[in-house]
Amino acid sequence: MEKLTFYALSAPEKLDRIGAYLSEKLIRDVSRHRYGYVCIAMEALDQLLMACHCQSINLFVESFLKMVAKLLESEKPDLQILGTNSFVKFANIEEDTPSYHRSYDFFVSRFSEMCHSSHDDLDVRTKIRMSGIKGLQGVVRKTVNDELQANIWDPQHMDKIVPSLLFNLQHAEEAESHLDNHSLWEPKTFAIRCFKIIMYSIQPQHSHLVIQQLLSHLDANSKSAATIRAGIVEVLSEAAVIAASGSVGPTVLEVFNTLLRQLRLSIDYALTGSYDSAIAGGTKSIKEHEERMFQEAVIKTTGSFASTLPTYQRSEVMLFIMSKVPLPSLHHSLDTGKAGENRSRLTQIMLLKSLLQVSTGFQCSNMLTALPSSFLDRLLSAALMEDAEIRLFVLQILISFIDRHGNKHKFQTISTLGDISILKLKVDKCSRQDTVFMKKHSQQLYRHMFLTCKEENNGRGHYEALYGLLALISIELANEEVVVDLIRLVLAMQELAQVNEDNLPLYNRCALYALGAAYLNLISQLTTVPAFCQHIHEVIEMRQKEAPYLLPEGVFAEKPRLSRNLDCLGPEILFRQSKISEVLGGSGYNSDRLSTPYIPQLTDEDRLSKRKSIGETISLQVEVESRNSPEKEEKAPAEEITYETLKKAIVDSVAVEEQERERRRQVVEKFQKAPFEEIAAHCGARATLLQSKLNQIFEITIRPPPSPSGTITAAYGQPQGHSIPVYEMKFPDLCVY
Numbered sequence: 001m002e003k004l005t006f007y008a009l010s011a012p013e014k015l016d017r018i019g020a021y022l023s024e025k026l027i028r029d030v031s032r033h034r035y036g037y038v039c040i041a042m043e044a045l046d047q048l049l050m051a052c053h054c055q056s057i058n059l060f061v062e063s064f065l066k067m068v069a070k071l072l073e074s075e076k077p078d079l080q081i082l083g084t085n086s087f088v089k090f091a092n093i094e095e096d097t098p099s100y101h102r103s104y105d106f107f108v109s110r111f112s113e114m115c116h117s118s119h120d121d122l123d124v125r126t127k128i129r130m131s132g133i134k135g136l137q138g139v140v141r142k143t144v145n146d147e148l149q150a151n152i153w154d155p156q157h158m159d160k161i162v163p164s165l166l167f168n169l170q171h172a173e174e175a176e177s178h179l180d181n182h183s184l185w186e187p188k189t190f191a192i193r194c195f196k197i198i199m200y201s202i203q204p205q206h207s208h209l210v211i212q213q214l215l216s217h218l219d220a221n222s223k224s225a226a227t228i229r230a231g232i233v234e235v236l237s238e239a240a241v242i243a244a245s246g247s248v249g250p251t252v253l254e255v256f257n258t259l260l261r262q263l264r265l266s267i268d269y270a271l272t273g274s275y276d277s278a279i280a281g282g283t284k285s286i287k288e289h290e291e292r293m294f295q296e297a298v299i300k301t302t303g304s305f306a307s308t309l310p311t312y313q314r315s316e317v318m319l320f321i322m323s324k325v326p327l328p329s330l331h332h333s334l335d336t337g338k339a340g341e342n343r344s345r346l347t348q349i350m351l352l353k354s355l356l357q358v359s360t361g362f363q364c365s366n367m368l369t370a371l372p373s374s375f376l377d378r379l380l381s382a383a384l385m386e387d388a389e390i391r392l393f394v395l396q397i398l399i400s401f402i403d404r405h406g407n408k409h410k411f412q413t414i415s416t417l418g419d420i421s422i423l424k425l426k427v428d429k430c431s432r433q434d435t436v437f438m439k440k441h442s443q444q445l446y447r448h449m450f451l452t453c454k455e456e457n458n459g460r461g462h463y464e465a466l467y468g469l470l471a472l473i474s475i476e477l478a479n480e481e482v483v484v485d486l487i488r489l490v491l492a493m494q495e496l497a498q499v500n501e502d503n504l505p506l507y508n509r510c511a512l513y514a515l516g517a518a519y520l521n522l523i524s525q526l527t528t529v530p531a532f533c534q535h536i537h538e539v540i541e542m543r544q545k546e547a548p549y550l551l552p553e554g555v556f557a558e559k560p561r562l563s564r565n566l567d568c569l570g571p572e573i574l575f576r577q578s579k580i581s582e583v584l585g586g587s588g589y590n591s592d593r594l595s596t597p598y599i600p601q602l603t604d605e606d607r608l609s610k611r612k613s614i615g616e617t618i619s620l621q622v623e624v625e626s627r628n629s630p631e632k633e634e635k636a637p638a639e640e641i642t643y644e645t646l647k648k649a650i651v652d653s654v655a656v657e658e659q660e661r662e663r664r665r666q667v668v669e670k671f672q673k674a675p676f677e678e679i680a681a682h683c684g685a686r687a688t689l690l691q692s693k694l695n696q697i698f699e700i701t702i703r704p705p706p707s708p709s710g711t712i713t714a715a716y717g718q719p720q721g722h723s724i725p726v727y728e729m730k731f732p733d734l735c736v737y
Contacts, residue, residue, distance in 0.1 A: 019063030026067050030074065046086055072110045077124050084131040091138030104139050111135035130197055185231030192238050199242040207243035214239060215258045222265055223275055226290035230297040237301035241308050252313055253320055255305060260324055263298050266291050267346045295350055303357025311364055318358055319375050325351045327381050345387060352393040359400040367437040370401055376441060383448045388457045395465035402472045411468040414552040416521045416540050427475050434477045442482060446489050447600040453493055453512060454502055460556055463511045470519050474526060484593050487523065490516045491577050492598035510562050513550040520575055531583035542573045
């Protein structure tokens with residue numbers, strides 16, 4: 001073949017004679033049933049056709065098409081398929097000089113007949129029909145290139161092509177049956193190839209019929225082996241992507257609904273270890289790793305299909321998935337018991353992984369549209385859950401939403417080294433919609449970020465995600481007010497590690513210090529206030545010398561450098577809120593707000609987290625009420641503060657803490673073990689006392705206070721009675737500062 005190809009390229013004028021010779025020889029071999037020689041001759045024609053592109057190739061093509069027609073006329077399916085494959089190769093060639101006189105009527109007719117094949121053998125019938133579809137694809141491609149340029153497109157072609165392709169919509173069902181009978185869903189390569197041919201062969205407006213057929217087939221095989229279900233899902237993924245480029249119609253949510261339903265079934269199978277299978281004739285054991293493979297296939301399919309959808313449909317899909325995530329509410333808890341907890345947890349993780357796949361690469365200029373309240377509230381509720389993996393998924397999903405310019409990979413490593421200018425950040429000015437979004441949801445975001453950083457089971461990934469989220473908010477959504485609030489939030493994290501009221505592990509405390517250093521280093525370079533940058537760099541340099549365990553380079557490493565001596569840190573290695581307020585206030589930032597420590601707002605949602613049990617919540621409420629109780633009307637005289645008083649307070653502080661802890665334990669125990677009637681009576685008395693005090697306040701605010709001037713002249717000029725002087729008035733303690 002190499003010599004023949006070289007000769008044809010060297011003497012292209014001989015190409016037509018070569019083609020004529022091979023054509024005559026092939027016709028003779030077909031007549032004598034010498035099919036081996038037929039394949040050799042056809043391979044030679046294919047290689048010459050692919051290698052030669054010259055002016056005289058048109059004469060060679062005539063011989064080539066004559067041979068293809070001879071093969072298609074044969075009654076042997078193998079020869080028909082061989083001829084079809086050769087024609088498809090020819091159709092993919094862009095000729096230097098398209099031939100407008102060439103006719104493809106025979107090929108349209110023959111390929112259409114093959115699409116309607118009724119061969120007795122199902123396998124053979126499937127192969128012939130698929131070859132007919134491929135042949136029609138080649139005809140359409142070739143005639144579009146040749147005939148349309150000459151404006152001689154024959155509409156009669158479509159009269160044969162369209163009915164043939166529509167007829168083969170039934171072919172999807174037969175293909176499924178063929179793949180089932182011969183266990184061809186796994187390995188899935190052949191199945192994907194079959195359905196790709198079907199999807200590309202039908203009109204886009206009919207593609208949703210194939211999708212619906214595959215969805216129904218997936219439901220019908222919900223109790224088949226995991227490998228079979230995974231193969232169907234992979235095929236569905238490829239077919240859905242092709243269909244999405246045309247018109248999927250109302251099946252978008254149907255696709256995701258079916259996928260999520262199969263995901264939940266797979267989780268149940270993995271937990272129980274078996275399922276009832278009519279095919280297997282009873283209970284069938286499953287392999288957990290195969291179910292996990294199927295679950296990963298479902299998650300991959302949700303992401304690949306969603307990536308082809310327009311923004312509005314993608315938003316609907318994300319809302320739909322988030323609505324399926326089981327979350328505790330104020331009135332309903334999750335399933336109880338080990339099996340119920342595992343099922344809920346696995347469902348949450350799988351759905352959030354699916355949501356992460358869908359949100360990756362999602363870019364919406366309007367954050368109010370991308371993150372509506374109904375979606376954001378449910379997503380942030382998951383950020384308060386005990387499971388560390390779930391919280392990490394929530395942070396990653398938020399990062400995917402906020403990162404609209406592809407900057408997130410630049411903040412995967414937390415560091416205080418280097419200049420951010422080398423990152424080449426893509427930054428746009430904060431839009432009006434972004435400002436509205438932050439005014440509406442910023443405190444909610446800050447609160448959940450602060451509460452997330454307090455979790456004891458946080459790992460390195462959580463702090464890296466928090467850093468990325470802080471950085472991306474500063475780049476994508478920040479204005480002056482947002483920058484101030486983010487600085488306050490990070491300083492509150494430093495205070496959290498310093499005071500350590502929550503008894504955080506050593507690594508978590510060092511990680512919070514390091515996170516604060518990395519973010520303040522970043523924001524100082526973004527704000528470019530010299531005095532601010534100087535203070536941040538001074539603290540970082542001091543830490544590099546004396547406390548490297550407070551920097552990300554020491555903490556977020558394979559072998560973290562930690563120190564147990566965190567309770568005696570000097571002020572020179574801490575970022576001081578007063579200093580930051582001073583230097584930024586001089587540059588126009590709100591110094592009053594900067595000097596105010598950040599304190600998250602407590603809501604009923606905290607009842608759902610592990611930070612407070614019901615007893616602790618009641619104890620806290622009782623403690624607040626007891627401190628604010630106005631039972632004692634007389635105020636004790638202020639004690640004189642002396643050196644001895646302060647010394648005594650310091651010495652007795654440990655004992656006071658023990659007494660306070662014991663008192664709180666007794667209160668919690670009382671509310672856990674006391675009869676309901678006793679607790680109700682206690683709370684009722686507190687409510688009555690509170691209502692009484694509110695009535696007093698309302699009475700004071702509704703009636704105007706008496707004037708100290710002696711008399712008040714009414715609107716009509718009538719003198720009123722004498723009022724009480726201010727210095728003789730008796731004000732309630734609640735109203736006295």
